[in-house]
Amino acid sequence: MSNPDALVTEQALARTYDGGDYDDVWEVVNQYRRAITYHADNPKAGIGEIVRVADASRVSVQSWIDDGATPSVVQGLYTAHEYDWIGVTYEDLTPLNILAASVYSSGTISIHNWHPTFSVDDIENSLVLNALELIGVGHQDVETGADQSGPAVRPATDAAVLGRVLSVLGVPAGSKATPDDLSLPWYLEEAPESVRKRFVDIYLENRAHPKPDSAGLQISESRPRSYREELAELIESVAGESVTATDSTVMISADAARALGLESENTA
Secondary structure, eight states: OOOOOSSSHHHHHHHOOTTTSSSHHHHHHHHHHHEEEEHOOOOOOOOHHHHHHTTHHHHHHHHHHHHHOOOOOHHHHHHHTTTTTTTTTGGGOOOHHHHHHHHHHHEOOOOTTEEEEEESSOOOOOOHHHHHHHOOOEEEEEEOOTTOOOOEESSSOOOOHHHHHHEEEEEEEEOOOOTTTTEEEEEEOOOOHHHHHHEEEEEEEEHOOOOOOSSSSEEEEEOOHHHHHHHHHHHHHSSSSSSEEESEEEEEHHHHHHHHHHOOOTTO
C-alpha cells in the first residue's frame, strides 16, 4: 500500500520517462511486473501464455524473459527505491529540499539527459556537496567555461534518476528565465515551516545581495513577474516581515533580512 504522505510515487516518477507507443508509460511497468511475476511463479509457462497474462506484446515479453532485458523506466524505479526516494516524506526531505532550492538558485537540470548541475562558491563547505553525499550519489567536478565565475558539481552516479525525482517534486528542467508557467516546487505549499525555511535559506545564500542604496537585501531575477511575486510571498511568509517583487528584483526589507538572520552591513 502506498504512503499517502509520499511526495514521490512510482507512478509520478515513471511518467517522467518516454512511453514510446504507450499513451501512459506506467502500463509498461505493470506489463513487465505481470510478466516477470507470472514467469517466476510458473517457470514452465510458454511465451504465449505469459503474453496473454501480461497483456503485452510478444516482442516485449521475449526480451524480458528470454534476454533478461529491463525497461528503462523499471530500472529507474529500482534505482529510486535503492536510494529511498520513492515514498520520501517531509520528515526525510532535507537533502532533496536543499538540492531543489539549489537548482532554482544556482543550478539547472538538463533537458537532454536529466542530469542536475550546481554552481558552488565553496567546495569545502558546500551544502550541495553534503546533500549529494548524504543521499548516496556522491559528486564530481564539472568543467566550467570562462564565462562562469566559480566551480560546479554534479552527482557522480545515478544523476538522471535524481534529476527525474527533483522534477517530480516540481523542479523545472531546462531554462528558468523564459517559461511563463515557471513556479516554485509544489511541495512547498503544504510543507512544514522548517522545510520552507531551509529552501529560503539556500535560495538567499545563493542569490541575495545587499541593496545598493538602502538597508535590506535584494535578488535580481530575470524571470516572469508571477514567479518573482510567488518567491516574494514565500520569503515573506518565512520571515514574517515585508518582502516585495518589482519588475526585475525581489526586495527584502531590513526587518525581513534580520528575521532571516541574513543581515548585510546596511541592515545591522
